[in-house]
Every structure is written in structure tokens, then in C-alpha cells.
Amino acid sequence: MPSGIPRTIGDVRDELELRFVKGHGTGNDFVLLPDPDGDLDLTADLVRALCDRRTGIGGDGVLRVVLCAAVPEAAGLAGRARWFMDYRNADGSVAEMCGNGARVFARYLVDAGYAQPGRFHVATRAGLRLVEAAVDGDVTVDMGPPRIIDGPGAPVTVADRDFTATAVSMGNPHAVCFAGDLDVAGLRRLDLTRPPSFSPVDFPDGVNVEIVVDRPAGVAMRVFERGVGETASCGTGACAVAVAWAARRGARPAGAPVEVEVDVPGGGLVVIWQPETVLLRGPAELVFDGVLRRAEAHDPVG
Numbered sequence: 001m002p003s004g005i006p007r008t009i010g011d012v013r014d015e016l017e018l019r020f021v022k023g024h025g026t027g028n029d030f031v032l033l034p035d036p037d038g039d040l041d042l043t044a045d046l047v048r049a050l051c052d053r054r055t056g057i058g059g060d061g062v063l064r065v066v067l068c069a070a071v072p073e074a075a076g077l078a079g080r081a082r083w084f085m086d087y088r089n090a091d092g093s094v095a096e097m098c099g100n101g102a103r104v105f106a107r108y109l110v111d112a113g114y115a116q117p118g119r120f121h122v123a124t125r126a127g128l129r130l131v132e133a134a135v136d137g138d139v140t141v142d143m144g145p146p147r148i149i150d151g152p153g154a155p156v157t158v159a160d161r162d163f164t165a166t167a168v169s170m171g172n173p174h175a176v177c178f179a180g181d182l183d184v185a186g187l188r189r190l191d192l193t194r195p196p197s198f199s200p201v202d203f204p205d206g207v208n209v210e211i212v213v214d215r216p217a218g219v220a221m222r223v224f225e226r227g228v229g230e231t232a233s234c235g236t237g238a239c240a241v242a243v244a245w246a247a248r249r250g251a252r253p254a255g256a257p258v259e260v261e262v263d264v265p266g267g268g269l270v271v272i273w274q275p276e277t278v279l280l281r282g283p284a285e286l287v288f289d290g291v292l293r294r295a296e297a298h299d300p301v302g
């Protein structure tokens, strides 16, 4: 096959019968694959084919829904969480954590009857995460402690602009770039089609890059995600932005939590920075489901 032509789902998988659900959190969209017993061989090629927006279902990533007991990397958490969120970026790479993904994952578990509404733990590559999901409405995830990396800042170039970024780990790496000279309209105009550049010394595993401007109440951001490109929202990115922004203004949650509204192209998220952790709150929605079948072997009408 000539290079550059996407490998379709049929190219990478003989046995095509695959159940899926499509969901999103503030426009950060995912293909969910229910795979309780861990039977699916989820290769990078299959992830890329599923996420392709022209030849696949389309998504920023894949969320495989698998029992902790069924996968060696989560078996140690099986006593404390029933389900493991196996998250993959659209390019097939594996990431430690996905905040919007965790919210959509929890929404799926509740709607599918795999978890009771309310609070429960989900296992992720970054460890256990407590989620709170009502029957409908917002989903909140306890994202764990943020880590603002001390130092002079990391040089990052994005949208033809040079920044000294604040590096923050939310389990996965973020470079938060403050564009103090821009307003929200200026942020919207930036060209984020080309990948940011940064030093591999600062970010040896790559990085998600957020550009941030002030709003009257909180901040607005855009993001170029590692392994994806620009997305409409990034939950870990919103948390990284909120703590970096609050810390710059001298607000650290000594006693009372610090709450920051984060506007993203796909909607609004709320980040609550507490002394020991960060909560991420926002909508999570399942939009359709289906079964992938090879087209020529299936009469969709009959």
C-alpha cells in the first residue's frame, strides 16, 4: 500500500465484528470499545484506523473498557476498582491519563449499568481515580495532585510565537503558555495546524501544549495534544492550566479550594484545586453506538 494512505479498519482486522460507542466531553471525542474480558488485540494500527475521521469512525482517542482483573497492567488495582480505562491517542500511542476520557468512561459505565450512579473508582495508567457521575449531568473526576515543575520555564514555539512555558504534570506532561497580549478573539485566530516545537531535554516523552488567555472569570485555552493534534478540549490540560494560572497569581489552596472556570473551544470545564488534589468537572455525553461490520458482507437494509 502506498505510504500516506490510511489503513482502514478492514485492512487491519480480518474479523470485523466490533461493538463501539461514540462519546465526547466538551468536544474531546472518543471511540469506546467495550471489552470486559480483554479479548481485543488493540494494536496501534487499529486505533489509528478507528480514529481516522475520513475512513474510520473518527475520534481524538480510543477508550477500551476492560475489567482490571483481565489485564496484567491493572490487575494490582482489581481489589479497588472494577474497570480499567485503557486510553490510546488517535495516532496509536499510549498515554498515562486522559481527564475528559475518564469522565466519558464513567458516563459509559453508569449508562451501561456497569456502575451505580454516584462515586466509584476507575483504574488508569496514572493510578486509581475517584469519579462522581450522576444518572445524567456533569461528571467530576479527582485527578490527583498536580506537579508544577520548578525552574526558569521551558521554551516552546507554537502558532509562530515563542513562549516560556510552565511545565506541569497531571500524570501526563503539559506545557502551559500564557499569551498575555491576546484576548479571546486573538486566541481563536491562532493557527494551530502545525505541531509545536520544544526541547526533548525539557519534555523527553513529548508534551501537550496549551495556550492561555485571561477572561473576566477565569481563563480560555486552546490545546495541541501529544499524539492527536488540536482538540476541542483537554481535561488534564485544563487542570494544568488552572493550577499554573492560579499559582502565577499567588493563589494556592492552603485552606479553601481555588476554583477556576476554563473555557475551551468545545465548551466549559471547572477545575477545583484543593490542597492535596485537583477536581475536574464538566459534561460527558454518549452520542451513538454501533457495530462495525464489513460493508460487502452485510445488507444494511435487509
Ligand SMILES: N[C@@H](CCC[C@H](N)C(=O)O)C(=O)O
Binding pocket: 028, 089, 094, 095, 096, 097, 098, 099, 100, 101, 172, 173, 208, 225, 226, 227, 228, 231, 233, 234, 235, 236, 237
Ligand atoms: N484529551 C485528554 C488527554 C489525552 C492524552 C494526551 N494526548 C497525552 O498524550 O498526554 C484529556 O482530556 O486529558
